[in-house]
Amino acid sequence: xxxxxxxxxxxxxxxxxxxxxxxxxxxxxxxxxxxxxxxxxxxxxxxxxxxxxxxxxxxxxxxxxxxxxxxxxxxxxxxxxxxxxxxxxxxxxxxxxxxxxxxxxxxxxxxxxxxxxxxxxxxxxxxxxxxxxxxxxxxxxxxxxxxxxxxxxxxxxxxxxxxxxxxxxxxxxxxxxxxxxxxxxxxxxxxxxxxxxxxxxxxxxxxxxxxxxxxxxxxxxxxxxxxxxxxxxxxxxxxxxxxxxxxxxxxxxxxxxxxxxxxxxxxxxxxxxxxxxxxxxxxxxxxxxxxxxxxxxxxxxxxxxxxxxxxxxxxxxxxxxxxxxxxxxxxxxxxxxxxxxxxxxxxxxxxxxxxxxxxxxxxxxxxxxxxxxxxxxxxxxxxxxxxxxxxxxxxxxxxxxxxxxxxxxxxxxxxxxxxxxxxxxxxxxxxxxxxxxxxxxxxxxxxxxxxxxxxxxxxxxxxxxxxxxxxxxxxxxxxxx
Numbered sequence: 509x510x511x512x513x514x515x516x517x518x519x520x521x522x523x524x525x526x527x528x529x530x531x532x533x534x535x536x537x538x539x540x541x542x543x544x545x546x547x548x549x550x551x552x553x554x555x556x557x558x559x560x561x562x563x564x565x566x567x568x569x570x571x572x573x574x575x576x577x578x579x580x581x582x583x584x585x586x587x588x589x590x591x592x593x594x595x596x597x598x599x600x601x602x603x604x605x606x607x608x609x610x611x612x613x614x615x616x617x618x619x620x621x622x623x624x625x626x627x628x629x630x631x632x633x634x635x636x637x638x639x640x641x642x643x644x645x646x647x648x649x650x651x652x653x654x655x656x657x658x659x660x661x662x663x664x665x666x667x668x669x670x671x672x673x674x675x676x677x678x679x680x681x682x683x684x685x686x687x688x689x690x691x692x693x694x695x696x697x698x699x700x701x702x703x704x705x706x707x708x709x710x711x712x713x714x715x716x717x718x719x720x721x722x723x724x725x726x727x728x729x730x731x732x733x734x735x736x737x738x739x740x741x742x743x744x745x746x747x748x749x750x751x752x753x754x755x756x757x758x759x760x761x762x763x764x765x766x767x768x769x770x771x772x773x774x775x776x777x778x779x780x781x782x783x784x785x786x787x788x789x790x791x792x793x794x795x796x797x798x799x800x801x802x803x804x805x806x807x808x809x810x811x812x813x814x815x816x817x818x819x820x821x822x823x824x825x826x827x828x829x830x831x832x833x834x835x836x837x838x839x840x841x842x843x844x845x846x847x848x849x850x851x852x853x854x855x856x857x858x859x860x861x862x863x864x865x866x867x868x869x870x871x872x873x874x875x876x877x878x879x880x881x882x883x884x885x886x887x888x889x890x891x892x893x894x895x896x897x898x899x900x901x902x903x904x905x906x907x908x909x910x911x912x913x914x915x916x917x918x919x920x921x922x923x924x925x926x927x928x929x930x931x932x933x934x935x936x937x938x939x940x941x942x943x944x945x946x947x948x949x950x951x952x953x954x955x956x957x958x959x960x961x962x963x964x965x966x967x968x969x970x971x972x973x974x975x976x977x978x979x980x981x982x983x984x985x986x987x988x989x
Contacts, residue, residue, distance in 0.1 A: 519963040521927075524627070524914030526588030527581070527955075528871055529935060531679070531925035532564050533723050535594060537571035541609035541813055544600030546636035547687075548644075548926075551694035562929025566699055568921055568939050574617055577946070580937065582624035583919065584948060585956035589626050589858045590633035590870060591617070592678065595659055602638030603658050609661075618670050629916070630667065630677040631735065632660055632718055637692070642695055647688070647707035653803075656714035660721035664771045668726030674733070675812055675870065678709050681737045685766030692927055702792040708766070709794040712775050712804045719806035726811040734776065735870040736811030739769050741819045741856040742848065744832040749823035751843045757821045757829035758858045761785035764792075769859070776949055777863040779805035810913060811863055812870035818851035834903035841894070841931055843875040849897035866911045873918035875925070875932040878949060886938045887948040895951065896966055903963060917955060921946060942988055 532548050539545075544617060552563035553586050581589060581739040596602065614630075621628045633656070636875055639654055664674070686693035689704045699707075719732050730844035741757040743750035761768045761784050770782040778802050786793055824830035855869045874894045895917065906912050922935035930941055936952040939945075957965045 519903060520906070520913075521580060521962070522913075524588045524868070524915065525586070525959040525962075526590055526629065526916045526921040527586055528629070528916040528918050529570075529920050529923065530592040530599070530636075531594035531636070531921070532636040534568040534570040534921065535597075535787035535923070536564065536566040536569040537563040537982075539564075539940045540571060542600055542606075542607040543610055543968035544596035545639040546596045547639055547642050547694040548636050550639050550642075551696055554696060557696065557931035558890050558927055559931055562924065564924045566941075567924045568941075569944055571613065572822065573944070574613070575620055577921075578617070578626065579618040580946060581621075581626055584936070584952050585959045586626055586920075587919070588629055588673075588914065588916070589621055589958060590629040590675070590906075591662055592621070592631040592636075594636050594637040595633065596640075598662060599659055600640075601654050606662055611662070614663070615702070616668060618667055622670060625834065627673065628665070628671050629673040630655075630671050631678050632663060632775040633676065634678040635687070637683075637695070646695065647684070647701060647710050647982065650710055652710045653713045653717050653733075654833075657717035657721050661725050662720035664722045664725035668722065668730065668841065668850045669728075670818070671730070672728075675733050676715045676720050676722075676732065677711065677735045677736050678735045678870075679814055680708060680739075680768045680772050681739070681768070684711065686927075691768060700792075701813060702790065702870065704766065705789060705792055706794045708772070709796075709800070713800060715776060716803040716806045719808070720803075723825070731809040732811035733812045733870075735814055736769070736771040736772050737767075738815035738851075738855040738859065740817075740851045740858070741769055741821045742854040744820045744822040747823075748823070749827060753823040753827060753829040753856050754821050754854060755861070756827075758818075758854070759862055761788055762831075764788065769841055770862075771869065773859075773863065775801060775804040775810075777805070777808070777811070777865065787864075795826075808865055810868045811859055811865040812860060812868050813855055814868065814918075815851050815855045816847045816872060816873035816874070816918075817845045818854065820848075841874040841890075842877050843928075844869070844881070845874070847874070847897075849901045851901075852898050853901040856902065856905045856910050858910065860910045860912075862962075864919065868916070869902065869912070870916050871918040872915065873934050875934050878933045878935075878938055880924070880938060880940070880947050882957060884947075886947050888949045888951045889937075891951040892954045895955065898962065899958065899966055914986060920963050 512982040550585045604647045617626050688697045691698040698723045743754035746942040821829040921937040922933040922939040938947040
């Protein structure tokens, strides 16, 4: 146990410390070695879809510099690395013949990580749906459940002898809400809510199918979870009424959109859609066939949470939640997201309380205005302070009895930030997209100290006043080969 800012804090000895990425955002090599197109490859060609016509054709070119990137992760002290598999790189048509060159890339990545004592955490789907299957109806087609199961079997059969931690699907609220409802993400659809919910029904079934496929294809026991967005409302005070209002708000479906927790998590964890959502969506609710909910509700080993910020509520009339707006001048990231560190405390606490599953923070981080300064370094004290404050809140949750097993910083390196292109920098490592040079930021070395000390370095403000390791320098992509 150790104290910071008047709090008792403790991270378990077995706590997993890592950083995360996704295939389309860093790999590049969009058509290399037999890879098929994804909906994001197609969407990036749509006029006006992406900031300044950016695309993921090259991105960080991780596909060609994987070994050097893993060596850099090792040098920075990472213990775990969460990455996603590109479905169309493994199965160019989405189903059928396996692309051996594509699958062997992930085979080598897993081996490289293990050789560097970094634990691989594999995410099967982080939004790059095969374009060929999209043309056959995509997630609107009930056959997508079987398509995803075939893909999961192919990957798990190849990697399951070494990969012990699996995540099925990342953030259904986003790729359905933005990709199928508002049209601002791939594939750029603006469907009626009835069709969005139907696609979502198939996504949740596909999750269950993948859990079954992974367990069937792996020779030894594995840990499986998923990683939805954590939509969190924190209480404006610690009073019982406000806490209860915040829990109710966090675990309610109140708008006819995808931005909630329970419409997605209740079927996966409890085997049913939430009553308030069924009432709200009315005739738009998908017709449930026999076996659908049983397929969705597969035993899980952890619940992944992607959390960046939260709202605040108070108990209003009859205890009903009322939104408490942020005061003027509230601190924001460069993405204009409010900085609310308590989101990790209340998010992990509320989700653990409802679903009784161990929690892993699968994404948390911030976009910052970073550049390589005249001294050749990237000074990002804001990211250090953001991460420190959030980790202190996460430790407070652990001290209060929440079963939190790990934390993954988003992201390991600057990358393609979807519709925002390359203008938002979330990385611990700066990427020069013209030269592909990697420069670890001050935050990367600060985070390495957090990992090395299992969180005890959070006692100090190390890094916020420039007191980070002064020996760091850029990594050229060829340098660590």
